[in-house]
Amino acid sequence: MNHATEYLETRQKLFDKYFGFLNAAQRSAVYCTEGPLLVLAGAGSGKTTVIVNRIANLVLFGRAASDKRVPDCAVELLPAMREALAHGDSNQVREVLRRCAVEPVFPYKILCITFTNKAANEFRERLYATLGEGARDIWAGTFHSVCVRLLRRYIDRIGYKNDFTIYDTDDSKRLISRILKDMNIAESILSPRHALALISHAKENDRTPEDESRDTLRDLHRSRYCEVYARYQKQLRAANALDFDDIIMLTGRLFDEQPEVLERCRSMFEYILVDEYQDTNRSQSRLVGLLAGSKRNVCVVGDDDQSIYSFRGAVIDNILDFDKEYPGAKVIRLEQNYRSVGNILKAANGIIANNADRRGKNLWTEAPDGERVHIKRFLSQAEEAAFICDEVASAVASGAKYSDFAVLYRVNALSNSLETALARRRIPYKIYGGLRFYERREIKDVLAYLSVIANPADSVRLRRIINVPRRSIGDTTIEKIVSLAEEKGATLFEIIENASGYEGLQRVAPKLERFAGLINGLRDYSSAHTLSETVRRTIEASGYIEMLAEEDDNSEDREQNVMELISSAQTYEETAEDRSLPAFLNELSLVSDIDSYDSADDAIVLMTVHAAKGLEFGTVFVPGFEEGLFPSAQSFAEGDKGLEEERRLAYVCVTRAKKRLYLLHTGTRLLYGRTETRQVSRFAGEMPPECCDHSARDGAAARTAAPSAHVSRHSESRQAFLDNIRRAETKPDSAALIPAGRRVSHPIFGQGTVLSASPMGGDVLYEIEFDNGNKKRLMGNFAKLKKLD
DNA sequence: GCTGGACATTTTTTT
């Protein structure tokens, strides 16, 4: 064997040794450094590990794992390589491989885009463990955070100011509502919600108001919407604000219009990784393409079966057509699951196999089958909640940790009944989602003050707080200010500052000027004090905290939340590089709830299935596994597409569980003030029967029928509760499953034995062998079957 | 300009 061949082979073996903790597919993803790469990573297949090690490989060894050239120094390196291969530990192998490195990549040349900030931090932490200090320089963040960083530097080139503020959905909605009102468009014609959705979708496809009106001039409805969009965009600009979609869209525009900026970014990011690619929208995938340029060093990781955000513009085609977009792309499938037990995986595969629009993938595991998936029926949600509490309590009594359990539901509204049940049983729980901290009114108000202090041009935030607490500045005054501002081409704040100089404002001028004085005073204060001091001062000087104290309900909670904002400013001060107010606001505008999820807290976790993406738990409970809820009734209207997304959601949900999974459904459920009869989700019938364990808790009613004192506080709801149970008892639910082997009787066919029972779309398909030898397939709801003993 | 009561609205959610 010549030296060249031996060098290449030994080097390969060293790589395999160094990355020996990965499986073959994972390793090939790590080794593939050049050109477009699509990693189809099934749930629990070690996706994060692959991304982290792929980056580590780039930084440590460059292209060595795939390079076919033999360096001049090969002969000198060989002895050390042989030695390391035979006897070396991981560190030695690493050192030798470093000497074989081919153009190792500077960390700051790597861009790693994730779905949430939390994921970005996770990557950073894990990279830090392998790479040390160098890991800091990697560009890891969400599309939004990365784009904001770029825009802060370059957006002035396309006519915005670099110190722009970011509007969240709530701010955008306020702005839209006002525009609709100005245009005299009734809510019934175009709701703010709908308008916002239309605008958002337009932006997700990089369409400007002009683009939108060009194609849709004929339709009166649409042309009014175009006008709304145009005004909205104009006003954002006047307020020096960007909404979330602008952040992406304008980065694209920046690249289109400023080739030298694009060129600079292209050379800045030599390697691009995008996680959760199935949840990107058009505008985002276009950005990736622009940045990749002709080098095309793009690695996208994702799972088409876990695409659950199409309702907000994610296009599953991005991942389905990746190799068309990037011809010659290498595709690697990660199908070995390291998370779940066999039965859970089979159930998940069974569900997702019913989708047509997918690349196809089959997860497998070396783990044993484990427990079967428990599908349980209850009479009421109170019982369902009691069951969850019982299971958790008894598991914890025998040594389990609360944090091993999660309750995942389709809609936030389901958390209520669980919350009370858990609280009553003193089971520690944490709820994610619902009303987020930064979306609370009091927090948004204080942040609005801070925003106006930082950027007085921010008219949406200004209007939010100008009369909170009450300063006797009403709508009429504000309208006057707005029209004056338009007339003079000034901002609202400029008019307010000089109110006594305008005729129509004489009467309220002192109030307005006092307000302007407050804001200006706080700005001066902030330039001489720390961030948290500024926050505290703002809360006090504005009279906001006093106002809260005088409110009747929740005033204590709200005060506490506001105080917590001060401590979050403090934390920020201790950790951040840029401790300015604008930087703090910028940071806050891009954080979410799930970012604060910490699996170390010992509490059971309650969240929506969407929020649970990427997480895993020993035991998962899914209450409300019912038709109309999961899949949601709304999804039916969208046809197959809607249903397929619900199915992917179910798939995500099932694959969160490691060892044990409970899919729970009830006969009646109280939701949005209505009590409805419900049937088990059709997805229950899509799982292979042999890996499921169906049961209906008949007779369990007695246990919960006598509600505790806590419930009977509301005599009405207690009455309804009891009524429901009575109703359910007098009309035994025909959908309650009759297990195989049971004897049944049918009015026409006589007696027989159940051969199989498979739930189907809210009903059960029975295969029955009757005593006369006939085999029949009957639907449970139609065939009037009676159970025999 | 403020207040209280009628009224609707209620998927999923990051940024």
Add this chain to the structure above:
DNA sequence: AATGTCCAGC
């Protein structure tokens, strides 16, 4: 059921 939003009347 619960909550926020809107509008009429003070």
